[in-house]
Amino acid sequence: MISTYNAGLFAEIGILILGALSVYVILSTGQLSLGNAGFMGIGAYQTSFLTVEAGLPITLALLVSAIGCAALGFLVGFPALRLRGIYLAIATLGFGEMVRSLFLNLDRLGGAGGYHGMKSISGVYIWSWTLGILVAIMLLERSRLWLEFRAVHDDETAAGLVGLNATAIKVGAFGLGAGIAGIAGGLFAHHYLYIEPGNFGFERSIEFVLAAILGGSTVAPGAVVGAGLLVLLPEWLRFLADWRLAAFGALLVLMLLIRRQGILDRTTFSRLGLRRRAA
Amino acid sequence: MFLQQLVNGLTLGAVYTLVALSFSLVMGILGILNLAIAELFMIGGFVGFSLLVSGYPIPVALGAGMLAAGLFAIVIERVAYRPLRDAPLVTPMLSTLGFSIILQNIATNYWGSDPLQLPGYFLATRFEAGGVQIGAMQLVVLAATIILVGLLALLVRRTKIGRALRAIAENRDVARSLGVSANQLTMVAFLLSGLLAGAAGVLVGMHYTAITPYVGVDTGLKAIAVMVVGGVTNIWGALLAGPIIGIAEVMTVAYGGSQLRDFIVYGIMILILLIRPQGLLGEARAEWSQRV
Numbered sequence: 001m002i003s004t005y006n007a008g009l010f011a012e013i014g015i016l017i018l019g020a021l022s023v024y025v026i027l028s029t030g031q032l033s034l035g036n037a038g039f040m041g042i043g044a045y046q047t048s049f050l051t052v053e054a055g056l057p058i059t060l061a062l063l064v065s066a067i068g069c070a071a072l073g074f075l076v077g078f079p080a081l082r083l084r085g086i087y088l089a090i091a092t093l094g095f096g097e098m099v100r101s102l103f104l105n106l107d108r109l110g111g112a113g114g115y116h117g118m119k120s121i122s123g124v125y126i127w128s129w130t131l132g133i134l135v136a137i138m139l140l141e142r143s144r145l146w147l148e149f150r151a152v153h154d155d156e157t158a159a160g161l162v163g164l165n166a167t168a169i170k171v172g173a174f175g176l177g178a179g180i181a182g183i184a185g186g187l188f189a190h191h192y193l194y195i196e197p198g199n200f201g202f203e204r205s206i207e208f209v210l211a212a213i214l215g216g217s218t219v220a221p222g223a224v225v226g227a228g229l230l231v232l233l234p235e236w237l238r239f240l241a242d243w244r245l246a247a248f249g250a251l252l253v254l255m256l257l258i259r260r261q262g263i264l265d266r267t268t269f270s271r272l273g274l275r276r277r278a279a
Numbered sequence: 280m281f282l283q284q285l286v287n288g289l290t291l292g293a294v295y296t297l298v299a300l301s302f303s304l305v306m307g308i309l310g311i312l313n314l315a316i317a318e319l320f321m322i323g324g325f326v327g328f329s330l331l332v333s334g335y336p337i338p339v340a341l342g343a344g345m346l347a348a349g350l351f352a353i354v355i356e357r358v359a360y361r362p363l364r365d366a367p368l369v370t371p372m373l374s375t376l377g378f379s380i381i382l383q384n385i386a387t388n389y390w391g392s393d394p395l396q397l398p399g400y401f402l403a404t405r406f407e408a409g410g411v412q413i414g415a416m417q418l419v420v421l422a423a424t425i426i427l428v429g430l431l432a433l434l435v436r437r438t439k440i441g442r443a444l445r446a447i448a449e450n451r452d453v454a455r456s457l458g459v460s461a462n463q464l465t466m467v468a469f470l471l472s473g474l475l476a477g478a479a480g481v482l483v484g485m486h487y488t489a490i491t492p493y494v495g496v497d498t499g500l501k502a503i504a505v506m507v508v509g510g511v512t513n514i515w516g517a518l519l520a521g522p523i524i525g526i527a528e529v530m531t532v533a534y535g536g537s538q539l540r541d542f543i544v545y546g547i548m549i550l551i552l553l554i555r556p557q558g559l560l561g562e563a564r565a566e567w568s569q570r571v
Contacts, residue, residue, distance in 0.1 A: 079553055082553060087556060089312075093545075094545035095545075095549065097545045098549070101539065105536075112538065206373075210376070213373055244384075245384040249377045249378065249384065251377075252380070253358065256373060257362055257374070260363060
């Protein structure tokens, strides 16, 4: 039997993995989103509304919210396509802050006072979503579609020249990422049982990006490693008391300096694969 | 009432202008967001604030705040930026984020997480003209901002260093082949950026007459919006956009409710990104497709 405390960390990691995957999918087409907490927030409020006020079962509510967030992701993705690189990242940052601010004003959903009334879900339930989506993305990575994602990532112009619809691919990735972030939000709301707009600010968005990059932004399981580290590292550093966060920051910088491609990358896997074959 | 809000918005906007210039010095030249600027601003503010509280005159406090933030900026450049210069843009951005976590921890440990307050007599001097009150502190903030922006413009437009900075911003490889030391100038850009952030920190402390270790993030993100609205490549852009955003924010709080504030500010930013991505005064540039 694991303690409540460890169960909490376990659930937290599962949710953060989904957040990291939502960034990962978008990043795989060469776009950086600094606003995924916005989609997460929409997912959180939408799912909670559906379970609390419409009485929907949680799984159905999550699916509906995921579709809603993905649709919104498409809508946001289209105008954002005019922008590239860091400018797109800044626009998504603005989107995230606008969503947070919007929920502050939505008195119907509690406004600044937050929203509650959700029923608790288990860590196992959270992780079945996490693993399900992780496996789905890993299967997607074996498909032709993913090759198109990577082609757009590597060189958009060239991808267009060989007949790929770069626009559709980029908007599609945006929608997919938004949907995953929405699920992360719904699970977050039903794990903590209380949500407020401040839960879905810039710091949350950047945490997703950090988890994706730290774990390794070229392979989906990197999200698992990155999310695990981001949740557990501050726990392991508890003995440093007041200086815990400074040590955490220093370790982040150090890890990026030592392994800028993230802890896992494609060669880690091919090496493991080779060894297995040799044995 | 309206004029009063205008004056308050202008002062707030002046602070945004400085932080926005701090962001755009690094962004315009290197194409990355230095997320630690938000905390450099906070550290500079605390250093200046502590000196003001101990009775040092304003110029000393301002100088010390600038110097402290400038020194940290150089450390960040050497440790977090330079080794990752050829990595994708997101990597140095996250390493500067690591530094902002460190800086915030230093501030909470050193100064505590409760707000520091300026003694009352700082607020006592107020001038009145036509029903509008303006505090001596607000005048200091406005004057200091105008002087600092003027000095920066002079440096960038008229000196050798400024020419080299602009050359690097235009095309790093060509500039280097013409004998400009990119490493040295990157450090200069970070130093200038830190000095401005530090000054803004001291000034915002004087504007609000209080400071906490958490002022950084909120102002930092707003300053990014100001940078985008004004145009990254143009100093005067920030000088125009700072007051626009500052006034929009203060007016929203006064007439629309404080909760709407951020919605309006980032709404303006996204609108500008969509209809005029180079910013109000910026020029279109080719580097936009830079990879993340």
